[in-house]
Amino acid sequence: MIEIGKKLPSATLYKLGEKGIDEIDSLEYVSGKKVVLVGVPGAFTPTCSLQQMPGFVEKADEIMDKNVDEIICISVTNPFVMKAWGESLSVGEKITMLADGNGNFTEACELNLDLSSLGIGHVSSRYAVIIEDGIVTSLLAEEGGAFSVSSAENILEQL
Numbered sequence: 001m002i003e004i005g006k007k008l009p010s011a012t013l014y015k016l017g018e019k020g021i022d023e024i025d026s027l028e029y030v031s032g033k034k035v036v037l038v039g040v041p042g043a044f045t046p047t048c049s050l051q052q053m054p055g056f057v058e059k060a061d062e063i064m065d066k067n068v069d070e071i072i073c074i075s076v077t078n079p080f081v082m083k084a085w086g087e088s089l090s091v092g093e094k095i096t097m098l099a100d101g102n103g104n105f106t107e108a109c110e111l112n113l114d115l116s117s118l119g120i121g122h123v124s125s126r127y128a129v130i131i132e133d134g135i136v137t138s139l140l141a142e143e144g145g146a147f148s149v150s151s152a153e154n155i156l157e158q159l
Contacts, residue, residue: 009108043085059152060094066159
């Protein structure tokens, strides 16, 4: 479970690397860094693609100016989709796109959302988190599929 003041859960995430799919341990990856982690229900979905992530791309420099080492986006999908989605959003080097292919990280955080009734399946809820050396310092989690608190502007206010 993810909670303010607690360590981020450890689970395997995936990224498309130069030689294939790289496995990344979530907790090891953020240790020693200040990170903004953004969870989205789905790559290429309307709210994620038209509102939430464009805000983080636009505000990335301002976020990084607040002593943030990295902005990470996670979705329950595969690393090929995350790479393609990142390219479509022009994230460049501003945002690291990681896949939670099996949903293990999302389940460990207890930030899962069941959208089976829409044919989408079990996905991540929408959220934004600040993590310092593996410890959660701020958590902006949405109810259901809403988009009201997990924006780049709100994260900037927390930094």
